[in-house]
Amino acid sequence: MTEDARFEDAGPAPLRLRAMDAEDLQVISSLVQDAVFPATEMTWQRSQRRFAFLLNRFRWEDAAIGRAERVQSVLAVEDVLAVKSYGIERGEKDLVLSLLSISLEPGEDGTGRIVFWLAGDGAIAVDVEALEVSLRDVTRPYDAPSGKVPHHET
Template sequence: MTQDAAFEDGGEKPLNLGALDADDLGVISALVQDAVFPVTEMTWNAKQRRFALLLNRFRWEDLPKAERRGRKPERVQSVLVMENVMRVASSGVDRADKDIILSLLALEFEAGEDGTGALIVTLAGDGAIRLDVEALEVTLKDVTRPYLAPSGQAPRHPE
Protein backbone atom coordinates (compact mmCIF):
# COMPACT_ATOMS: atom_id res chain seq x y z
CA MET A 1 0.00 0.00 0.00
CA THR A 2 1.33 3.43 -0.92
CA GLN A 3 0.60 6.78 0.66
CA ASP A 4 0.15 10.09 -1.07
CA ALA A 5 2.95 12.57 -0.58
CA ALA A 6 2.31 15.30 1.96
CA PHE A 7 3.33 18.93 1.60
CA GLU A 8 5.89 18.41 4.36
CA ASP A 9 7.64 15.77 2.23
CA GLY A 10 8.75 18.43 -0.24
CA GLY A 11 12.19 19.97 -0.02
CA GLU A 12 12.87 23.58 0.80
CA LYS A 13 12.92 24.88 -2.75
CA PRO A 14 12.24 28.38 -4.06
CA LEU A 15 8.82 29.00 -5.56
CA ASN A 16 8.55 29.40 -9.32
CA LEU A 17 4.85 29.57 -10.24
CA GLY A 18 2.77 30.82 -13.12
CA ALA A 19 -0.84 31.88 -13.54
CA LEU A 20 -2.77 31.88 -16.80
CA ASP A 21 -6.29 32.01 -15.34
CA ALA A 22 -8.13 33.43 -12.33
CA ASP A 23 -7.88 30.18 -10.34
CA ASP A 24 -4.10 30.09 -10.72
CA LEU A 25 -3.95 33.77 -9.84
CA GLY A 26 -5.78 33.01 -6.58
CA VAL A 27 -2.91 30.75 -5.52
CA ILE A 28 -0.31 33.40 -6.30
CA SER A 29 -2.43 36.05 -4.58
CA ALA A 30 -2.49 33.99 -1.37
CA LEU A 31 1.28 33.56 -1.50
CA VAL A 32 2.01 37.28 -2.00
CA GLN A 33 -0.47 38.51 0.62
CA ASP A 34 1.36 40.82 3.05
CA ALA A 35 4.42 41.13 0.80
CA VAL A 36 6.13 44.49 1.24
CA PHE A 37 8.17 46.47 -1.25
CA PRO A 38 9.60 49.96 -1.69
CA VAL A 39 7.77 52.09 -4.24
CA THR A 40 11.07 52.22 -6.14
CA GLU A 41 10.84 48.45 -6.83
CA MET A 42 7.94 48.78 -9.31
CA THR A 43 8.92 48.70 -12.97
CA TRP A 44 6.84 48.96 -16.13
CA ASN A 45 8.53 48.30 -19.44
CA ALA A 46 5.95 49.53 -21.95
CA LYS A 47 7.93 48.26 -24.95
CA GLN A 48 8.06 44.71 -23.55
CA ARG A 49 4.56 45.11 -22.03
CA ARG A 50 5.88 43.84 -18.68
CA PHE A 51 5.18 45.12 -15.15
CA ALA A 52 7.33 43.76 -12.32
CA LEU A 53 7.60 44.07 -8.55
CA LEU A 54 10.52 43.02 -6.35
CA LEU A 55 8.78 41.86 -3.18
CA ASN A 56 9.77 40.84 0.32
CA ARG A 57 7.24 38.02 0.49
CA PHE A 58 6.02 36.45 3.72
CA ARG A 59 6.43 32.66 3.38
CA TRP A 60 2.85 31.59 4.18
CA GLU A 61 3.60 28.13 2.80
CA ASP A 62 6.29 27.63 5.48
CA LEU A 63 4.33 28.96 8.49
CA PRO A 64 2.85 25.61 9.69
CA LYS A 65 6.28 23.97 9.62
CA ALA A 66 7.91 26.93 11.38
CA GLU A 67 5.27 26.87 14.14
CA ARG A 68 5.65 23.09 14.65
CA ARG A 69 9.41 23.42 14.95
CA GLY A 70 9.30 26.52 17.18
CA ARG A 71 11.07 28.55 14.49
CA LYS A 72 10.31 32.16 13.71
CA PRO A 73 8.52 32.85 10.40
CA GLU A 74 10.42 33.79 7.27
CA ARG A 75 10.32 36.15 4.32
CA VAL A 76 12.02 35.80 0.95
CA GLN A 77 12.67 38.20 -1.91
CA SER A 78 10.53 37.34 -4.92
CA VAL A 79 9.90 38.79 -8.34
CA LEU A 80 6.25 39.12 -9.39
CA VAL A 81 5.96 39.66 -13.15
CA MET A 82 2.81 40.53 -15.09
CA GLU A 83 3.04 40.12 -18.87
CA ASN A 84 0.92 41.46 -21.75
CA VAL A 85 0.37 44.80 -19.96
CA MET A 86 -1.07 47.46 -22.24
CA ARG A 87 -1.72 50.18 -19.65
CA VAL A 88 -0.89 50.91 -16.00
CA ALA A 89 -2.79 53.20 -13.65
CA SER A 90 -2.55 53.64 -9.90
CA SER A 91 -4.53 55.20 -7.09
CA GLY A 92 -3.25 56.07 -3.63
CA VAL A 93 0.39 55.46 -4.59
CA ASP A 94 2.78 58.42 -4.27
CA ARG A 95 5.66 57.51 -6.61
CA ALA A 96 7.40 60.80 -5.72
CA ASP A 97 7.98 59.63 -2.12
CA LYS A 98 10.94 57.29 -2.73
CA ASP A 99 10.95 56.16 0.95
CA ILE A 100 7.41 54.75 0.98
CA ILE A 101 6.98 51.03 1.62
CA LEU A 102 3.88 49.42 0.12
CA SER A 103 2.10 46.31 1.37
CA LEU A 104 0.39 44.00 -1.12
CA LEU A 105 -2.95 42.58 -0.01
CA ALA A 106 -4.35 40.78 -3.06
CA LEU A 107 -4.26 40.17 -6.80
CA GLU A 108 -7.55 39.93 -8.71
CA PHE A 109 -8.45 39.55 -12.36
CA GLU A 110 -11.46 41.32 -13.87
CA ALA A 111 -12.11 39.50 -17.14
CA GLY A 112 -12.96 41.46 -20.26
CA GLU A 113 -13.70 40.24 -23.76
CA ASP A 114 -11.66 37.56 -25.56
CA GLY A 115 -9.16 37.00 -22.71
CA THR A 116 -8.42 40.64 -22.07
CA GLY A 117 -9.07 42.22 -18.71
CA ALA A 118 -7.65 44.10 -15.77
CA LEU A 119 -5.28 42.78 -13.16
CA ILE A 120 -5.88 44.65 -9.90
CA VAL A 121 -3.07 44.84 -7.34
CA THR A 122 -4.71 45.87 -4.05
CA LEU A 123 -2.44 47.57 -1.53
CA ALA A 124 -2.88 48.37 2.15
CA GLY A 125 -4.10 51.89 2.87
CA ASP A 126 -6.58 52.03 -0.02
CA GLY A 127 -3.89 51.96 -2.71
CA ALA A 128 -4.32 50.03 -5.94
CA ILE A 129 -2.58 49.43 -9.25
CA ARG A 130 -4.64 48.55 -12.31
CA LEU A 131 -2.96 46.74 -15.17
CA ASP A 132 -4.96 46.45 -18.38
CA VAL A 133 -3.78 43.21 -19.97
CA GLU A 134 -4.25 41.56 -23.33
CA ALA A 135 -4.13 38.16 -21.61
CA LEU A 136 -3.53 37.03 -18.04
CA GLU A 137 0.05 35.84 -17.54
CA VAL A 138 1.67 36.22 -14.12
CA THR A 139 4.78 34.61 -12.65
CA LEU A 140 6.10 34.52 -9.10
CA LYS A 141 9.69 33.48 -8.53
CA ASP A 142 11.71 33.47 -5.30
CA VAL A 143 15.14 34.97 -5.98
CA THR A 144 16.92 34.83 -2.59
CA ARG A 145 17.25 32.43 0.30
CA PRO A 146 14.59 32.85 3.00
CA TYR A 147 15.45 35.07 5.96
CA LEU A 148 13.83 35.52 9.37
CA ALA A 149 10.92 37.95 9.25
CA PRO A 150 12.15 41.15 10.96
CA SER A 151 9.01 41.32 13.13
CA GLY A 152 9.49 37.71 14.23
CA GLN A 153 5.80 36.99 13.70
CA ALA A 154 3.17 36.41 11.01
CA PRO A 155 1.21 39.39 9.73
CA ARG A 156 -2.22 39.87 11.29
CA HIS A 157 -5.35 41.49 9.92
CA PRO A 158 -8.06 42.98 12.13
CA GLU A 159 -11.40 41.29 11.61
Protein backbone atom coordinates (compact mmCIF):
# COMPACT_ATOMS: atom_id res chain seq x y z
CA MET A 1 0.00 0.00 0.00
CA THR A 2 1.34 3.46 -0.85
CA GLU A 3 0.58 6.82 0.70
CA ASP A 4 0.74 10.30 -0.69
CA ALA A 5 3.97 12.17 0.05
CA ARG A 6 3.77 14.54 2.99
CA PHE A 7 5.76 17.74 3.65
CA GLU A 8 7.03 16.25 6.92
CA ASP A 9 8.60 13.27 5.10
CA ALA A 10 10.78 15.42 2.89
CA GLY A 11 14.23 16.41 4.05
CA PRO A 12 15.04 18.91 5.42
CA ALA A 13 12.35 19.56 7.99
CA PRO A 14 10.68 22.99 8.10
CA LEU A 15 11.84 25.34 10.84
CA ARG A 16 9.51 26.04 13.76
CA LEU A 17 11.17 28.27 16.34
CA ARG A 18 10.03 30.52 19.18
CA ALA A 19 12.01 33.31 20.87
CA MET A 20 11.13 34.09 24.46
CA ASP A 21 14.34 35.96 25.39
CA ALA A 22 17.04 38.10 23.74
CA GLU A 23 19.33 35.12 23.10
CA ASP A 24 16.56 33.21 21.30
CA LEU A 25 15.76 36.34 19.25
CA GLN A 26 19.36 36.50 18.01
CA VAL A 27 19.03 32.96 16.64
CA ILE A 28 15.91 33.95 14.71
CA SER A 29 17.60 37.17 13.56
CA SER A 30 20.48 35.19 12.05
CA LEU A 31 18.06 32.88 10.22
CA VAL A 32 16.03 35.71 8.66
CA GLN A 33 19.01 37.83 7.60
CA ASP A 34 18.54 38.77 3.93
CA ALA A 35 14.90 37.69 3.85
CA VAL A 36 12.89 39.66 1.30
CA PHE A 37 9.20 40.44 1.34
CA PRO A 38 6.70 42.73 -0.36
CA ALA A 39 5.55 45.55 1.93
CA THR A 40 2.01 44.25 1.33
CA GLU A 41 2.93 41.01 3.19
CA MET A 42 3.10 42.71 6.60
CA THR A 43 0.01 42.75 8.77
CA TRP A 44 -0.89 44.05 12.21
CA GLN A 45 -3.88 42.22 13.65
CA ARG A 46 -4.64 44.85 16.28
CA SER A 47 -7.48 42.96 17.97
CA GLN A 48 -5.27 39.85 18.32
CA ARG A 49 -2.21 41.94 19.30
CA ARG A 50 -0.18 40.21 16.59
CA PHE A 51 2.18 41.55 13.92
CA ALA A 52 3.38 39.21 11.17
CA PHE A 53 5.38 39.06 7.95
CA LEU A 54 5.34 36.51 5.13
CA LEU A 55 9.03 36.34 4.21
CA ASN A 56 11.07 34.71 1.48
CA ARG A 57 13.84 33.58 3.83
CA PHE A 58 17.31 32.65 2.61
CA ARG A 59 18.14 29.21 4.07
CA TRP A 60 21.40 30.03 5.86
CA GLU A 61 21.34 26.61 7.50
CA ASP A 62 22.20 24.99 4.13
CA ALA A 63 24.47 27.71 2.69
CA ALA A 64 27.55 26.05 4.22
CA ILE A 65 27.04 23.01 1.98
CA GLY A 66 26.73 25.12 -1.15
CA ARG A 67 22.97 25.41 -1.46
CA ALA A 68 21.36 28.72 -2.39
CA GLU A 69 17.73 28.18 -1.40
CA ARG A 70 14.88 30.24 -0.08
CA VAL A 71 11.69 29.23 1.71
CA GLN A 72 8.54 31.15 2.58
CA SER A 73 8.23 31.66 6.31
CA VAL A 74 5.90 33.43 8.69
CA LEU A 75 7.63 35.65 11.25
CA ALA A 76 5.13 36.62 13.96
CA VAL A 77 5.29 38.83 17.04
CA GLU A 78 2.75 38.35 19.84
CA ASP A 79 1.53 40.75 22.59
CA VAL A 80 1.97 43.79 20.32
CA LEU A 81 1.05 47.18 21.73
CA ALA A 82 2.12 49.46 18.85
CA VAL A 83 3.83 49.32 15.43
CA LYS A 84 5.80 52.15 13.81
CA SER A 85 7.79 52.26 10.58
CA TYR A 86 10.66 54.51 9.56
CA GLY A 87 12.07 55.14 6.10
CA ILE A 88 9.42 53.08 4.28
CA GLU A 89 7.13 54.45 1.57
CA ARG A 90 3.96 52.75 2.77
CA GLY A 91 1.85 53.78 -0.23
CA GLU A 92 4.16 52.04 -2.71
CA LYS A 93 2.41 48.74 -3.52
CA ASP A 94 5.36 47.17 -5.41
CA LEU A 95 7.89 47.90 -2.66
CA VAL A 96 10.04 44.88 -1.76
CA LEU A 97 11.90 45.10 1.56
CA SER A 98 15.03 43.27 2.68
CA LEU A 99 15.40 42.35 6.35
CA LEU A 100 18.93 42.71 7.71
CA SER A 101 18.55 41.97 11.42
CA ILE A 102 16.31 42.04 14.48
CA SER A 103 17.20 43.69 17.78
CA LEU A 104 15.55 44.04 21.16
CA GLU A 105 15.42 47.20 23.25
CA PRO A 106 14.29 45.94 26.69
CA GLY A 107 11.83 48.04 28.69
CA GLU A 108 10.53 47.79 32.23
CA ASP A 109 8.77 44.72 33.63
CA GLY A 110 9.34 42.53 30.56
CA THR A 111 8.11 45.06 28.01
CA GLY A 112 10.29 46.12 25.12
CA ARG A 113 10.70 47.21 21.54
CA ILE A 114 11.62 44.78 18.78
CA VAL A 115 13.28 46.55 15.84
CA PHE A 116 13.37 44.98 12.39
CA TRP A 117 16.27 46.66 10.56
CA LEU A 118 15.83 46.91 6.78
CA ALA A 119 18.21 47.59 3.92
CA GLY A 120 18.19 51.24 2.87
CA ASP A 121 17.97 52.65 6.42
CA GLY A 122 14.37 51.59 7.02
CA ALA A 123 13.09 50.03 10.22
CA ILE A 124 9.93 48.66 11.78
CA ALA A 125 9.58 49.10 15.55
CA VAL A 126 7.15 46.86 17.40
CA ASP A 127 6.38 47.65 21.04
CA VAL A 128 5.51 44.51 23.00
CA GLU A 129 4.16 43.70 26.42
CA ALA A 130 6.35 40.58 26.53
CA LEU A 131 8.84 39.03 24.11
CA GLU A 132 7.35 36.25 22.00
CA VAL A 133 8.46 35.89 18.39
CA SER A 134 7.97 32.82 16.21
CA LEU A 135 9.44 31.73 12.88
CA ARG A 136 7.75 28.99 10.90
CA ASP A 137 8.53 27.73 7.40
CA VAL A 138 5.32 27.32 5.39
CA THR A 139 6.54 26.08 1.99
CA ARG A 140 9.14 23.72 0.64
CA PRO A 141 12.56 25.22 -0.06
CA TYR A 142 13.13 26.43 -3.61
CA ASP A 143 16.23 27.50 -5.54
CA ALA A 144 17.08 31.14 -4.89
CA PRO A 145 16.33 33.08 -8.10
CA SER A 146 19.84 34.60 -8.11
CA GLY A 147 21.44 31.21 -7.50
CA LYS A 148 23.86 32.94 -5.12
CA VAL A 149 24.45 33.25 -1.40
CA PRO A 150 23.87 36.86 -0.20
CA HIS A 151 27.14 38.65 0.54
CA HIS A 152 27.81 41.64 2.80
CA GLU A 153 30.85 43.90 2.73
CA THR A 154 32.51 44.16 6.14
